Amino acid sequence: MDPHRLLVFREIARAGSIAGAARTLGWTQPAVSQHLRLLERRAGTALVLRRPRGVQLTEAGRILLEHAEAVATRLSAAADDLDALTHLREGTVRLAAFPSASATIVPAAMSLLGGRHPGVDVRLREAEPPEALKLLAAGEADLAVTFAHGGRELQEHPGSEEHPGMVRTPVGEDPVLLVLPRSHPQAGSADRPVDLRSLAAERWIAGCERCAASLRRACGEAGFVPDVRHGTDDYVVTQALIARGLGIGLLPRLALDAFTAPGVAVRAVPGLRPRTLYLVHPREADRIPAVRAAVQALRDTLIPAPGAP
Amino acid sequence: MDPHRLLVFREIARAGSIAGAARTLGWTQPAVSQHLRLLERRAGTALVLRRPRGVQLTEAGRILLEHAEAVATRLSAAADDLDALTHLREGTVRLAAFPSASATIVPAAMSLLGGRHPGVDVRLREAEPPEALKLLAAGEADLAVTFAHGGRELQEHPGSEEHPGMVRTPVGEDPVLLVLPRSHPQAGSADRPVDLRSLAAERWIAGCERCAASLRRACGEAGFVPDVRHGTDDYVVTQALIARGLGIGLLPRLALDAFTAPGVAVRAVPGLRPRTLYLVHPREADRIPAVRAAVQALRDTLIPAPGAP
DNA sequence: GGCGAGACCCAAGCGATACTTATGGCGTGG
């Protein structure tokens, strides 16, 4: 049952004649006639009776016409659905982002995207970079916002981040700042830069594995090994510990944008390498309009930062 | 939205890979790949993401797959329906037949057909030949059982029976018999043939227009003009009048097979031309299996008359 | 760690399919 012939048959039935169908199709009459002939041969029964003023459907023709109409309706619906997706009247983007981004730039980008394409549905799942990459690989997310410590030239060992088939584009840097208790001797005079070497005797609070590694590397370059007393991924917990004088730590600016505890002071440390922010998605995912639009919204939020709050 | 490509896409989705779809289709891999590429080009969005172990559907692909499944289901249902019609598991024949046939041979043929093909639905509409031909021409009947008076060589004027595009095949002859009251002098001695000339003084009861014309022609050849007193199409009415001695008449054997009044006698008249029975249908209607089967059942009932009651 | 297997893409060639052209039959209406 060749569906193309079925649609030609539908035109014959609608026009009431083979020549009429040929006109609406922009074909010649024998072309339509041959389609009908082959269709009747496969069917094993006459589908129309040739009458002087055109053709008349047989019982088989009437039944076939119902199916043809149903097929045509489905094809039209499919085209409509695809059109809605390509023109962003519909669509879904499953976004995975790490916590401090999920609290700051991602909501801003989602708002921007929602204004541009109200029909596009963005679903956020908060996930640290390694987990976000797993979600991408498993097909459970379309787009991930990740970060990596160290400057752009200092990339970590391949194999962990180098998921095959994923493209990772840097979209900005997030400076790493020193967080101290307000009562700390170096908490005042925000203009004067802090030398990391002056903090060799401090007790430290580290974050996740990769953040702790970044801390150790920075301290190592400053000539000491940090005395890490506590560890937590959560930047609210980190600041609560710092505010109580239980240690000091490094936090990226995005985390501090999301939340800064009243009892802490924030200072810049020259030479401290920022973390790099990335958008990651499967290689061909940028051919999905909704993903492309989400990428654009995130870039517009991050790169020129025209109206980000 | 090319439906053929849509079905290829369904195979890709089902197999989970382009190469797998190619295997089930018996094609090479690039063939399937090209179909997918064109489909994605027309769609304006990626339908699958190429992954190491095959492909993974995007949102657009998942939606398209639903439509593809629906189309495939419809196509399969269409093929099934056509198969049922061609193999006579289903089907409808709208039959038009004149009254005396409708009471005799048509029920027998319908019974025969019902035994051969229980799924075929025959719908009988009783109609005199001119009306039956109108039903055929209007497409409201598929097959007509008609008759024409006069031997096969003596056909009436064209234009009335010569409906264009209709084929008329003779399927038997129906002798015309003389019907007398039992009290009539010539009612006895059934073996002796009756000479029409001996009935010149009788009062006659005529049937329909064409039957009356047939009567007049037969009497004219016998050398007299019949004294027609009454007229009716109904062979029961005719016999009621005859039984009461109100006239005599000619009736075909089929009518007498359907009903013979107790008060009448039936005699053969040598030289009286029988009426010819015909099956009529549109030229191509014999390419409709159900019609062909109905024609065959009617012929089997009429021609060798193996088990006709 | 190099290397084959599997999956995919691209470009080019060829063959089958499908549409066109040309012609004739049939029925209807001016």
Added chain:
DNA sequence: CCACGCCATAAGTATCGCTTGGGTCTCGCC
């Protein structure tokens, strides 16, 4: 009665679609 509309058939041609023979990439296996 002839001209027109509708349909069928046959042959030609052009397009589409599948194959062939390259290549890249990832994974898994020695």
